[in-house]
Amino acid sequence: LETNIGKLAGYLARFKESGILNQIGGEAQPAASGATFETRSPVDESLICQVAKGNAVDIDAAAKAAKAAFPAWRDMAATERKKILHKIADGIVARAEEIALCECWDTGQALRFMSKAALRGAENFRFFADKAPGARDGQALPSPTLMNITTRVPIGPVGVITPWNTPFMLSTWKIAPALAAGCTVVHKPAEFSPLTARILMEIAEEAGLPKGVWNLVNGFGEDAGKALTEHPDIKAIAFVGESRTGSMIMKQGADTLKRVHFELGGKNPVIVFDDADLDRALDAAIFMIYSLNGERCTSSSRLLVQDTVADDFEAKLIERVNNIRVGHPLDPKTEIGPLIHKTHFDKVTSYFDIARQNGAKVVAGGTRVGDAGWFVRPTLFTGADNAMRIAQEEIFGPVLTSIRFSSEEEALQIANDIPYGLTGYVWTNDLTRALRFTHQLEAGMIWVNSENVRHLPTPFGGVKASGIGRDGGDWSFDFYMEQKHIGLAT
Ligand code: NAD
Numbered sequence: 001l002e003t004n005i006g007k008l009a010g011y012l013a014r015f016k017e018s019g020i021l022n023q024i025g026g027e028a029q030p031a032a033s034g035a036t037f038e039t040r041s042p043v044d045e046s047l048i049c050q051v052a053k054g055n056a057v058d059i060d061a062a063a064k065a066a067k068a069a070f071p072a073w074r075d076m077a078a079t080e081r082k083k084i085l086h087k088i089a090d091g092i093v094a095r096a097e098e099i100a101l102c103e104c105w106d107t108g109q110a111l112r113f114m115s116k117a118a119l120r121g122a123e124n125f126r127f128f129a130d131k132a133p134g135a136r137d138g139q140a141l142p143s144p145t146l147m148n149i150t151t152r153v154p155i156g157p158v159g160v161i162t163p164w165n166t167p168f169m170l171s172t173w174k175i176a177p178a179l180a181a182g183c184t185v186v187h188k189p190a191e192f193s194p195l196t197a198r199i200l201m202e203i204a205e206e207a208g209l210p211k212g213v214w215n216l217v218n219g220f221g222e223d224a225g226k227a228l229t230e231h232p233d234i235k236a237i238a239f240v241g242e243s244r245t246g247s248m249i250m251k252q253g254a255d256t257l258k259r260v261h262f263e264l265g266g267k268n269p270v271i272v273f274d275d276a277d278l279d280r281a282l283d284a285a286i287f288m289i290y291s292l293n294g295e296r297c298t299s300s301s302r303l304l305v306q307d308t309v310a311d312d313f314e315a316k317l318i319e320r321v322n323n324i325r326v327g328h329p330l331d332p333k334t335e336i337g338p339l340i341h342k343t344h345f346d347k348v349t350s351y352f353d354i355a356r357q358n359g360a361k362v363v364a365g366g367t368r369v370g371d372a373g374w375f376v377r378p379t380l381f382t383g384a385d386n387a388m389r390i391a392q393e394e395i396f397g398p399v400l401t402s403i404r405f406s407s408e409e410e411a412l413q414i415a416n417d418i419p420y421g422l423t424g425y426v427w428t429n430d431l432t433r434a435l436r437f438t439h440q441l442e443a444g445m446i447w448v449n450s451e452n453v454r455h456l457p458t459p460f461g462g463v464k465a466s467g468i469g470r471d472g473g474d475w476s477f478d479f480y481m482e483q484k485h486i487g488l489a490t
Contacts, residue, residue, distance in 0.1 A: 001328055001330055001331040001332075004101060004111065004330040004331075004332075005330055007097070007101055008101045008102070008105055008330065011098045011101060011102055012048065012049070012102070012105070015048065015049040015195065015198075016048075016049050019036060019049050019050035019051060019052065020039070020049060020050070020051040020052060020194050020195065020198045020218060021052050021198075022052045022054050022058055022062070022215075022216055022217050022218055023198075023201050023205075023214075023215055023216040024058065024061050024062045024065050024212075024215050024216075024217070025061070025062075025065035025068075025069075025211055025212045025215065026065075026205065026210075026211025026212055027211075029052070030052050031052040031053050031054045031055065031058055031218075031219070032054075032055075032057040032058050032061070033053070033055060033057065035052075035053040035055075036050040036051060036052060036053050037050070037051050037053045037191065037219075037220075038050060038051070039051050039106065039191075039192070039193070039194055039195070040341075041105050041106065041108075041373075042107070042108035042337070042338040042339060042340050042341055042373055042374045043105065043108065043328060043329060043337070043338055043373045044372050044373050045372070045373065048105065048106065048195070051191075051194050051218050052218050052219075053218065053219050053220070053223075053224075054188075054217040054218055054219035054223075054224040055219060055223045055224055055227065056223070056224075056227035058217045058219070058224065059186065059188075059217055059219075059224055059227040059228050059231060060227070060231065062186040062215035062216075062217050063157060063159075063186055063228070063231045063233040063234050064233065065211075065212040065215050066157035066184040066185060066186050066212060066213075066215055066233070066234075067156075067157050067184070067233045068212055069184045069210060069211065069212030069213045070154075070156060070157055070183075070184045072210065073179075073182060073183075073184055073210060073213050074153070074154050074182040074183075076182075078132045078133040078135065078136070078182075079132075079133055081129075081132045081179065081180065081182070082129045082130065082132045082133060082180075083129075084207055084208050084209055085125050085126075085128060085129030085132065085176065085179060085180060086125070086126060086129045087207035087208060088125050088176075088203055088204050088207045088209070089122040089123070089125035089126045089129065090122075090207070091203035091204075091206055091207050092118055092119075092121050092122040092125065092172075092200070092203055093118070093119065093122050095118070095199065095203060096115075096118035096119060096122075097118075098199065099117070099118040099121075099168055099196050099199055099200075100114050100115045100117060100118055101330065102195040102196055102199065103117060103118075103166075103167065103168050103193070103195070103196045104329040104330055104337065105195075105329070105330065106167075106192075106193040106194070106195040106196070107164060107165065107166075107167065107192075107193045107295075107329075107340055108293060108329055108337040108338040108339060108340055108373075108374065109165075109166065109292055109293060109295070109329060109337055110291075110292075110293070110329045110334045110335055110336060110337045111329055111330050111331070111332055111334070112332055112333075112334065112335065113291050113292050114166075114329075117166060117168050117169045118168060120169050120172075120454075121168050121169050121171075121172035121173075121200070122172075123456070124169075124172040124173050124176045124456070125172060125176045127176070127456045128176040128177045128179070128180035128476070129176075129180060131177075131180055131474070131477070132180040132181075135152065135180060135181050135182065135477050135481065136151055136152050136153070136481075137151075137152075138150035138151035138152060138484075142490075145489060145490060146487040146488060146489060146490060147487070147488040147490050148485065148486070148487050148488075149485070149486045149487075149488070150483060150484065150485055150486075151483075151484050151486070152477065152481040152482065152483055152484065153182075153481060153482050153484055154181045154182030154183045154480060154481050154482075155181075155183060155235045155236050155259065155480055155481060155482050156183065156184075156233075156234075156235035156236075157183065157184045157185070157186065157233055157234055157235060158178050158183045158184070158185055158186075158234060158235060158236045158237070158238060158480060159185075159186050159187075159188065159228040159229065159231070159234045159236070159237045159238070160174045160175055160178065160185055160186070160187045160188070160237075160238045160239075161187075161188045161221075161225055161228065161229075161237065161238070161239045161240070161241065161249070162174065162187070162188075162189050162190055162197070162240050162241075163190050163240050163241040163242075164190035164191075164192040164193040164340050165292070165295040165296060165297070165340070165396075166292065166295075166296070167189055167190055167193045167194075167196055167197060168196040168197075168200065170240050171187065171189065171196070171197055171200055172200065173471065174238045174240065174471075175187060175200075175214065177471065177476035177477065177479075177480055178238065178480050179209075179213065179214070180476075180477075181476070181477050181480035181481050182481075183236075183480050184212065184213045184214070184215075185213070185214045185215065186215045186216075186217060186228055186234065187201070187214065187215065187216050187217070188217055188218070188219065188221075188224050188225050188228050189216070189218060190241075191218070191219065191220050191221070192340050192341055193340070194218050197216060197218075198216065201214060201216045221245065225249075226248075226252055229249045229252040229253045229258060230252050230253065230255065230256060231256070232256050234256075234258070235258070235259065236258060236259035236260070236261070236479065236480070237249055237253055237258050237259070237260050237261070238261045238479065238480075239260065239261065239262050239263070240262075240263040240264075240297075241263075241264065242264065242265055242394075243264040243265045243394075243419075243420075243465040243466070246260075246262040246264045246467075246468075249262075259479070260468060260469075261468065261469035261471070261479045262467045262468045262469065263297065263460075263461060263462070263466075263467050263471070264297075264420075264422075264462060264465060264466050264467045265297060265394040265396075265420060265422070265465065265466060266297050266298060266299070266301070266394060266420050266421075266422030266423060266462065266466050267301055267302055267391075267392065267393070267394050267418050267419075267420045268288075268298060268299060268300050268301060268302065268420070268422055268423040268424060268425070268443070269300070269302045269303075269304050269414070269415040269418075269424050269425070269441075270284070270285045270288060270300035270302070270303050270304070270424075270425040270427070271304040271411050271415060271424070271425065271426050271427065271428075271437070272285070272303065272304065272305045272306060272309070272313060272427045273306050273408075273411075273426075273427060273428040273430070273433070274306040274308040274309040275428055275429045275430055276427035276428050276429060276449070277427070277429065277449070278309060278312075278313060278427075280427075280449070281313075281427040281449075282313065282316055282317065282320065284300075284425065284427075284450065284451040285300055285303055285317070285400075285425075286317070286320055286321070286324075287451055288300035288425065288451050288452060289301055289398065289399075289400045290321070290324055290335065290336060290378050290398045290400075291335070293336055293337060293338075293339060293397065293398055294336075294378075294395070294396065294397045294398035294399060295339070295340065295396050295397065297422060297466075298422060298423045298445075298452045299396075300400075300423075300425050301394070301395060301399070301400060301401065302391060302400075302401055302403060302415075302418075303317075303400055303401065303402040303403065304403050304404075304405055304411050304414055304415060305402060305403075305404055305405070306404070306405060306406070306411070307404045307405065307406050310402075310404045314363070314380075314382055314402055317364075317380060317400075317402070318363050318364050318380060321364040321365065321378050321379075321380050321400075322364055324336060324378045324398075326369050326375055326376075326377060326378070336375075336376075336378055336398050337375070338373040338374040338375045339374040339375075339376060339397055340374070341374065342374060344374070344396070344397075345368075345374035345376065347395075347396075347397075348376060348395055348396070348397035348399060349368065349376060351389070351390055351393075351395050351397075351399060352366045352367075352379065354389050354390060355381045355384070355388075355390045355401075358384070358388040358389060358390060359383070359388075360381045360382065360383045360384040360388060360390060360401070361381065361382050361383045362379065362380075362381060363380050363381070363382050364377070364378065364379060364380040365377035365378050365379030365380060365398075365399075366379050376397060376398065377398075378398040378399075379397075379398060379399040379400070380399075380400050380402065381399070381400070381401045381402065382402045383402075384401045384402060384403050385403060386403055386414045386417055386418075388401075391403060391418075392418060392419070394420070408433060408436075408437065411437075412437060412440055412441065415441055415442075416440075416441065416442045418464075419464055419465040420462070420464055420465050420466045421442045421443045421444060421462050421463035421464035421465070421466050422443060422444055422445065422462035422463075422466035422467065423443055423444070423445045423446065423447070423452060423462075424438070424441045424443040424445075424446045424447075425446070425447050425448075425450070425451065425452070426438060426441070426446065426447070426448045426449075427448075427449055428448070428449075429449075434448045434449075442463055442464060443462070443463065443466075444459075444460075444461045444462040444463050444466065444467065444470070445459075445460065445461075445462075456472055456473070457472060457473040458472050458473060459471070459472050459473065459475045460472045461475075
């Protein structure tokens, strides 16, 4: 821990001195208004640094820079774009430690999970770099009088708006395919965790990305974020965040007919049938809600457990949850760090009382840890039914709600009785049941007898209030590119 804290101090020194600047047209610059805001660590509320507080003026400058850079970036040979994106990945790998330490200090996420986040970000760049040369591939669809050709072209400058929970990985997940497609980018990262977006931007420019291809404007959602979604030069918005923010963005973007791609909230069920490998199901259920502080869109925040095995399963769960280590995020032994900020801490802890008022039991956790920083004990609610707020609302913390069911029909009814539909996790050794159940489960992504394992060629995204559109594989290019038809008379 001491070594990591020492290294972090070295990495932060320059931010403390000059703050975090925006990057517009290849130039590091303060907000046009000169305004800044503070970013503080959730560990102890200490000031990390000042951050440029961009608004509509900065967004306008960034959008214009992205528009000016677009034709050359679009027309650059895709093999050249591929080389630059691989160089960005190399740069990320070279600075992986700095990225991980800064991310943990800024967000409160534990290093044991975040140490891999930078490398996942590099993989996102490599994956889409390799896909860049094929992005425009189309097909010939001849008719008797025409040689019909389809091709794809990048849509134009795009806006990328990201949340605070795993900011580095999510920024790469959105920006890499946009650049590979030939789009230019204006990125508005979350105001609560701006550090690693700045580092990523610097890596990109050092890798030789032409000026203006990728612009960074820090600021608040209702200000800089809103201006980005309303800007006429921005053709599409890739957004990751809360469902209600997604609704706002859709309204804000209506006048300029924005194409939108939304990765939103979740209240994902992990469904454990009594014929499952219960030890593995237990491990996966714990990992999917208590890693990353439970601040994870794909977390398994609703446990649906068959009543025949529920007593035993919940008893083991309580024992395991009580052993989870809460602590300093830079301590390699820590499993849960502090929640991102006070407002979120207040939201998460408010559910401890809501659970009791609803008539559920708080059988593990349910308390704050210490009196500095925003630490909470991993928490388990049992005796819940699906109508309770703890079963319906995204808490976005290390908090699991256990609900019992007696039959497959009941499990399906409970699982689908929710506004969200991001992921589902099904544990059963009955193959026909797994097929039947997954067919009817309302979720964009389902894993059977597995935790969430990302495979980049597969589609990532949700249904219902969990999102619109898919990322991954070629699906990313469907969003960042326009299909074009050309018919030649024969
Ligand atoms: P949020 O919606 O509050 O903020 C996300 C981003 O949107 C921030 O950059 C914010 O400044 C910006 N924003 C806010 N209001 C805006 C507006 N009116 N116009 C434009 N931009 C605006 O979300 P959060 O609290 O930062 O993140 C947590 C949420 O993100 C959770 O709901 C979580 O499930 C979701 N999430 C989803 C995925 C996914 O892949 N589905 C992944 C990670 C997080």
